[in-house]
Structures are given as structure tokens and as C-alpha cells.
Amino acid sequence: MGEQESSVQVALRLRPQSSKERIEGCLICAQVTPGEPQVTLGKDKSFTFDHVFDVDSTQQEIFERCVNDLVKGCFDGYNATVLAYGQTGSGKTYTMGTGFEVTTSSQEVGLIPRAMTLLFDTIEERKRNAVEEGIPAPDFDVAAQFIELYNEDIIDLFDTTREADRGRSGIRIHEDANGQICITGTKLQKVSTSAETLKCLHSGALSRRTAATQMNSQSSRSHAIFMIHVRQVRVKQCNLVVYHKQCFTTPANIAQQNFNFSVILQRPDNTDSEISTGNHINQERIEYESLSAKFTFTDLAGSERLKRTKATGDRAKEGISINCGLLALGNVISALGDSSKKGSHIPYRDSKLTRLLQDSLGGNSRTVMVACVSPSDRDFMETLNTLKYANRAKNIKNKVVANQDNDSKQIKVLRKQLAALQLELTEYKTGKRVLEGDGLDAYNDMFQENALLQQENRNYRLRIKAMQATVESLNERVVRLSTEIATSSVGERVANDTSSMISDYIRELEELRTKYLESEALCSQLRKKIHSFDDHYRASALSPGMFCTVQTAHIPLHQIHCFILSGATIYDDDNIVQIAKENIDQLEGKKEKLIFKSDEEISLSEEDNDTVEGEDEQPNVAIQEEIANITYEIDVKQELVHKVEAMQRKMVAMDKQFKEKLQLLSEQIKSTELERDKVLQSIDIKSSVDKEKENTIRIKYQKQLEQLKKNLTKLQQEQKNHNQLIREQSKQTIQLKQLKIELQEMKSTKVRFLISNLLFLN
Numbered sequence: 001m002g003e004q005e006s007s008v009q010v011a012l013r014l015r016p017q018s019s020k021e022r023i024e025g026c027l028i029c030a031q032v033t034p035g036e037p038q039v040t041l042g043k044d045k046s047f048t049f050d051h052v053f054d055v056d057s058t059q060q061e062i063f064e065r066c067v068n069d070l071v072k073g074c075f076d077g078y079n080a081t082v083l084a085y086g087q088t089g090s091g092k093t094y095t096m097g098t099g100f101e102v103t104t105s106s107q108e109v110g111l112i113p114r115a116m117t118l119l120f121d122t123i124e125e126r127k128r129n130a131v132e133e134g135i136p137a138p139d140f141d142v143a144a145q146f147i148e149l150y151n152e153d154i155i156d157l158f159d160t161t162r163e164a165d166r167g168r169s170g171i172r173i174h175e176d177a178n179g180q181i182c183i184t185g186t187k188l189q190k191v192s193t194s195a196e197t198l199k200c201l202h203s204g205a206l207s208r209r210t211a212a213t214q215m216n217s218q219s220s221r222s223h224a225i226f227m228i229h230v231r232q233v234r235v236k237q238c239n240l241v242v243y244h245k246q247c248f249t250t251p252a253n254i255a256q257q258n259f260n261f262s263v264i265l266q267r268p269d270n271t272d273s274e275i276s277t278g279n280h281i282n283q284e285r286i287e288y289e290s291l292s293a294k295f296t297f298t299d300l301a302g303s304e305r306l307k308r309t310k311a312t313g314d315r316a317k318e319g320i321s322i323n324c325g326l327l328a329l330g331n332v333i334s335a336l337g338d339s340s341k342k343g344s345h346i347p348y349r350d351s352k353l354t355r356l357l358q359d360s361l362g363g364n365s366r367t368v369m370v371a372c373v374s375p376s377d378r379d380f381m382e383t384l385n386t387l388k389y390a391n392r393a394k395n396i397k398n399k400v401v402a403n404q405d406n407d408s409k410q411i412k413v414l415r416k417q418l419a420a421l422q423l424e425l426t427e428y429k430t431g432k433r434v435l436e437g438d439g440l441d442a443y444n445d446m447f448q449e450n451a452l453l454q455q456e457n458r459n460y461r462l463r464i465k466a467m468q469a470t471v472e473s474l475n476e477r478v479v480r481l482s483t484e485i486a487t488s489s490v491g492e493r494v495a496n497d498t499s500s501m502i503s504d505y506i507r508e509l510e511e512l513r514t515k516y517l518e519s520e521a522l523c524s525q526l527r528k529k530i531h532s533f534d535d536h537y538r539a540s541a542l543s544p545g546m547f548c549t550v551q552t553a554h555i556p557l558h559q560i561h562c563f564i565l566s567g568a569t570i571y572d573d574d575n576i577v578q579i580a581k582e583n584i585d586q587l588e589g590k591k592e593k594l595i596f597k598s599d600e601e602i603s604l605s606e607e608d609n610d611t612v613e614g615e616d617e618q619p620n621v622a623i624q625e626e627i628a629n630i631t632y633e634i635d636v637k638q639e640l641v642h643k644v645e646a647m648q649r650k651m652v653a654m655d656k657q658f659k660e661k662l663q664l665l666s667e668q669i670k671s672t673e674l675e676r677d678k679v680l681q682s683i684d685i686k687s688s689v690d691k692e693k694e695n696t697i698r699i700k701y702q703k704q705l706e707q708l709k710k711n712l713t714k715l716q717q718e719q720k721n722h723n724q725l726i727r728e729q730s731k732q733t734i735q736l737k738q739l740k741i742e743l744q745e746m747k748s749t750k751v752r753f754l755i756s757n758l759l760f761l762n
């Protein structure tokens with residue numbers, strides 16, 4: 001597929017006025033021209049875009065007109081990007097669907113959940129269609145990435161084990177061999193259904209940086225980028241309309257040489273012609289192609305002025321970082337959209353944001369920018385800047401190329417064809433095949449006769465083997481009969497005794513031979529084990545004689561090791577720590593005995609230096625065995641400590657996230673209640689407002705409060721369960737500290753044994 005030029009599509013969305021804006025008497029300064037994709041700001045500032053959505057537009061309408069074709073294009077290997085831009089509080093997160101709301105109605109679902117539903121529905125549909133048409137079903141692999149750019153630092157939202165305050169992450173941005181932007185150091189989550197994808201999206205959205213400002217009670221403090229990677233392997237699209245099902249039963253039929261088929265070709269004049277059926281005549285082959293696509297959803301943090309947001313401290317630093325990134329993005333858009341600067345340097349590297357969006361702006365991607373604006377007059381300047389920003393983006397031209405990689409599949413098919421042709425050529429050279437008078441190939445008569453003779457020869461060989469077995473059996477019978485005749489003169493009793501004795505000897509010999517073979521195999525296995533243990537302990541500077549102690553390790557340690565290898569969760573900590581505690585108590589007693597024993601052995605060694613060397617080595621081996629045992633147990637307990645510590649860090653991070661989200665929801669409920677009280681108070685003052693309007697407003701706010709309280713209740717329930725786990729975890733803190741102390745003592749004991757061993761040897 002050749003390179004195509006595609007302009008960045010720009011859609012404008014006007015959000016409805018908020019209740020707060022209506023209370024404060026804000027006027028509407030932006031109007032949509034009926035029947036035209038045009039918006040007028042103020043009296044004389046008009047802007048035209050590809051799509052314009054008024055305040056009453058729905059999420060489904062925006063999805064159908066802006067995103068639907070992009071999702072379908074992914075199945076042809078085209079990258080796609082949806083970019084949400086606008087001032088803070090203009091509805092970007094709502095439009096994209098990257099918020100952390102617990103419950104959302106089907107009408108309010110954002111663009112990302114709708115795109116994921118369409119993506120996986122289309123995958124299932126294509127597989128069903130392939131089965132119905134009798135062709136191999138395409139193979140799909142889908143994976144998701146979710147990152148945020150916070151203060152010029154890339155954070156993986158799928159990484160639940162990260163620590164929020166541990167400094168900058170190690171995630172890096174680079175270009176691959178094809179010049180496309182890649183991110184290393186992030187988790188790539190494989191997904192197979194839309195529900196699984198949305199679960200990952202919600203989990204990541206819960207970890208996003210949000211905070212309240214004067215302009216937005218739930219302001220995003222970072223740029224969020226959600227990426228979907230789609231890879232498929234399918235039958236290559238060509239001019240064949242119908243394949244015979246026999247040709248497409250399995251991909252293994254690609255290189256099959258001898259089968260009958262019929263194909264229908266589609267002619268340019270739309271008439272069908274059937275190709276003749278036969279072997280090696282116009283035989284068509286399946287060609288596979290591999291396509292990959294990346295769908296990027298970008299929810300940019302809103303531009304903001306500190307004068308209006310009243311931000312201070314960390315909020316002010318975040319706002320400055322957000323504006324710096326958006327400024328760099330504006331410079332890139334200006335450089336790409338200005339025809340006079342064509343061919344000049346594009347400052348992608350001025351910011352990580354522009355680096356991440358390099359493919360989306362001027363690269364290999366079909367891009368849609370959704371500019372979200374406020375219609376209120378108090379946001380006039382922010383709305384004007386957003387419109388100018390989006391207007392420049394219309395002039396950007398992307399170079400779109402399908403990500404197609406059919407070389408590997410095609411090479412595999414060609415190799416199979418080459419092998420088949422080489423075999424056919426060899427058959428012609430050896431005379432196996434010949435050409436007849438009518439031009440058709442056939443097998444040589446002499447070759448067929450030779451094949452028959454070879455088969456007959458194989459049959460005779462089988463008969464000879466069978467006859468040899470029969471002859472050997474008859475010879476044994478002759479020998480046995482001859483023996484019976486020779487011994488018959490000695491007497492029947494002697495003959496019977498001799499025969500039984502010979503039979504016993506033969507049976508005993510067979511048993512001994514069997515035992516010998518078994519012992520030989522067992523010795524071979526033991527030698528291998530000895531060598532492996534010998535190498536292991538030689539590498540750790542210990543004696544090879546210690547390996548036997550590993551096999552006699554205590555049962556509780558094996559239980560602990562099984563817990564760790566199986567990935568024990570926080571619910572298993574009680575059992576793990578208890579087992580470790582009991583095992584440590586046993587080790588304490590063993591340690592005291594070993595210390596006493598070691599001192600006694602050293603003193604005996606000093607008093608009697610003239611004893612035999614063989615008698616001195618036995619206590620040394622015992623000390624070495626105990627050192628090996630303690631070393632093994634120390635390793636297991638260290639692994640246990642690391643496991644429990646990782647669980648504690650994860651629980652602390654989750655607890656912090658829950659507290660932040662609960663605080664946000666509580667503040668949002670308070671602000672909504674204050675807003676409701678102000679509206680009702682203003683209604684009481686104005687006598688012209690009737691009771692019906694008052695009830696309508698009251699019901700509206702009541703629904704909002706109920707929804708917020710419902711979300712708050714669910715989060716509180718989740719936090720309650722989480723707090724229960726934290727309380728259980730905190731009970732193990734003291735035991736964990738004690739475990740660390742005892743581990744340190746065990747290490748000291750090990751060092752003491754090693755020193756004692758060296759002194760003993762000297």
C-alpha cells in the first residue's frame with residue numbers, strides 16, 4: 001500500500017453552560033451556524049472546521065462522525081489518533097471517557113469505551129465471516145498501554161507497584177526501525193474483550209493526577225495517553241472473490257501440490273469465469289499478510305491562567321508545566337501548518353508531549369483533534385485561543401502508510417514452493433517422471449516397476465525375520481530335547497533336579513542382570529546430581545559435602561518456599577509469617593547447640609593437634625552441613641521478607657489513591673450543594689420564577705447529588721475493604737521487624753561458623 005496524504009481533522013465541541021455560570025449570569029458568546037460546520041465567537045470572529053457540535057450534541061453523534069472510521073481503518077493497518085484539547089473545565093475528560101467515575105450512563109459513555117466496543121465487535125464479526133466464507137480466520141493480538149505525563153515525567157498508570165514519591169521514572173521515548181515513536185519501560189497489558197479493556201482503563205484512571213482549582217473542581221493535572229496496539233494476520237486481499245473451501249481448510253495447505261479445486265475470478269466487466277479444474281493447472285495459493293496499527297487517545301490537560309485558577313504551591317507548578325507543554329505543542333502545530341515554513345525544523349524534542357505526539361502530528365497517523373470550548377463570555381479569551389489553536393491544526397498534513405509486513409509469510413510460502421519444485425526437478429533428473437506425447441507428465445514405468453520390486457523386497461525381509469525367530473525357537477527346543485535325552489539314563493530324579501537347578505540359575509541370572517541395569521541407571525542419575533551439587537557449592541565457596549543437607553531441609557521451609565513461588569497474596573501473609581516464626585524458633589535452639597558444639601570442637605582441636613586427620617574431618621563436615629542448612633533457610637526467609645514488604649508498599653499506594661479520590665468526591669458534593677442553595681436562594685428572590693421551574697431545578701440538583709453520593713458510597717465501601725486489609729497487614733509489621741532481626745542474627749551465626757571452620761582447618 002502506497003503513502004497517502006491526510007489532513008488532520010478538527011472537530012469543535014461546545015459544552016453546555018454549568019449551573020454556576022448560569023447563577024452568575026454569564027452570557028453565551030459562541031454560536032453555531034445552522035447547517036454549517038462553523039462557529040461565530042462574539043460578533044465578527046468566525047471559524048470553520050471539519051465538524052462542529054453544538055451544546056445539545058451527544059457522545060454517540062461525536063463518535064459516529066469522528067472516530068468510527070478511524071477504528072475501521074485500524075483493520076487495514078492505519079494508525080489513528082484522537083486528540084482532545086481545550087481550556088480547563090471545557091469537557092475534554094468527559095468527551096474522551098478517561099475519568100474515574102464509578103457509574104456512568106450509556107448515553108454519557110466517552111469515546112474510548114465506544115471505540116473499544118466497536119473494535120472487539122468488529123474482530124468477532126470478521127472471524128465469523130471468515131468461517132462462513134470457508135477461509136482461514138484472521139488472528140488478532142490486542143494490547144493496551146496507559147501513561148500520563150506529569151511535570152515532564154512519564155508515569156505508567158498500569159504499574160500498581162510504583163511509588164509516587166520515588167523520583168523520576170525510567171520510561172524512555174525512542175524511534176523504532178520504521179521511524180515510529182515507541183515507549184520503553186511501560187507495561188503492555190494484553191486484552192481480549194472490551195470489558196477487560198475498560199477495566200484496565202478504569203484502573204488506570206483511578207491513578208491519574210487530579211485536583212480541585214478555582215475553575216474546575218476535578219481538574220486533570222497531567223496529560224493522559226491511552227494506546228491500543230492491534231496486530232492481525234489474515235489472508236491477503238486480492239482479486240479472488242471465491243476460493244474453494246478445500247484450499248483453505250488449514251494454513252498447512254499452502255504448499256500442498258496435489259488437490260483438485262476451482263476458483264472464480266472477478267473480471268473487470270463484472271462477469272465471472274470459472275477456471276478449469278485439475279492438477280498443477282492455474283493453481284492459486286494462499287498468501288498471508290501481517291498488519292499492525294496503533295490507536296492513540298490523548299486527553300490533554302487544560303490550559304489555565306494562574307490569575308483565574310488561584311493556584312498556589314504544587315498546583316501552580318503543575319499549571320506552569322502544563323502550559324509549557326501546550327506551548328511546545330503550539331509551536332509544533334505552527335511549524336507544521338505554516339506553508340511558508342515547509343521543510344524547516346520541527347521542534348518535536350522541545351517537550352516530551354510533542355515527542356509522544358510526533359506520529360500524530362505530521363507523522364504516520366490519521367488524526368482527529370477534538371477542540372472543547374466553553375460558550376460563556378467570561379471564558380472569551382480562552383475560547384478564542386483554543387479556536388486559533390485548532391484552526392492552525394487544520395493545515396497539518398500527515399503521511400499515512402499502512403503498517404503491512406507480509407515478507408515473512410510470503411518468504412515462508414515461497415520456500416515451500418521452492419522445495420516442492422526442487423523435488424519435482426530431482427524426480428525428472430532421476431527419471432522418476434517423464435513427459436508423454438500429449439505434454440502431460442507421468443511416472444516412468446521402470447520407476448513404478450522398481451517401486452513394486454522394492455516393496456516386494458521389504459515384504460520378503462519381513463518374512464525372513466519372522467522365519468529366523470521361528471528357527472531360533474525350534475533350535476532352543478532341539479537343545480532342550482537333546483538335554484532331556486542325554487540325562488534320561490542317569491535317572492528321572494537326577495534329571496528333574498538338574499533341570500530345576502539350571503532353571504533356577506537362569507532365572508537368578510536374569511534377575512541379577514535386571515538389577516544390574518537398574519543400579520547402573522540409578523548410579524548415572526546420582527553422578528549427575530552429585531556433579532550439579534558439587535558445582536553449585538564450589539561456586540558459593542562451600543564444601544561439596546554440604547549438598548546432602550539441602551535434601552534434608554525442614555518441612556516448614558518447603559511450605560514457605562511454595563507460598564513464595566505460587567505468588568502468595570496479602571491474604572496469605574498470616575500463614576507465611578507464622579510458618580517463618582515457628583521455623584525461626586527451631587533455628588534459635590539449633591543455633592545455641594551449634595555454637596556450643598563449635599566451641600567444644602575448637603577447644604578439642606587445640607588440645608589434641610596430633611590426632612588422626614580422618615577423625616578431625618568429621619566435626620568439620622558437620623559444621624559445614626549446618627552452615628549450608630542455615631544458608632538455605634536465610635535465602636528463603638529473605639525472599640519472604642521481600643514479598644511482604646512489596647505487599648505493604650502496594651497497599652500504602654492504593655490507600656493514598658483511595659483517600660485522594662474520596663476527598664475529591666466529597667469536595668464535589670459540597671460544591672454541588674452550595675450551588676444548589678445559591679440557585680434556590682436566587683429563585684426565592686426573583687418573584688417572576690414559578691414553582692414549576694423551581695421544582696425542575698431542585699430535581700436536577702437532587703439527581704446530581706444522588707449520583708455523586710452513590711459514587712462516594714461505592715468508593716467508601718472499596719476503601720473499607722481496603723482498610724481491613726491494611727489493618728491485617730499492620731498486625732504483621734512487628735513480626736516482620738522481628739523476622740529481620742532474627743535473619744541478621746542468623747547471618748552473624750553463619751559468619752561465626754565460617755570463622756570457626758577456618759580456625760578448625762588451620
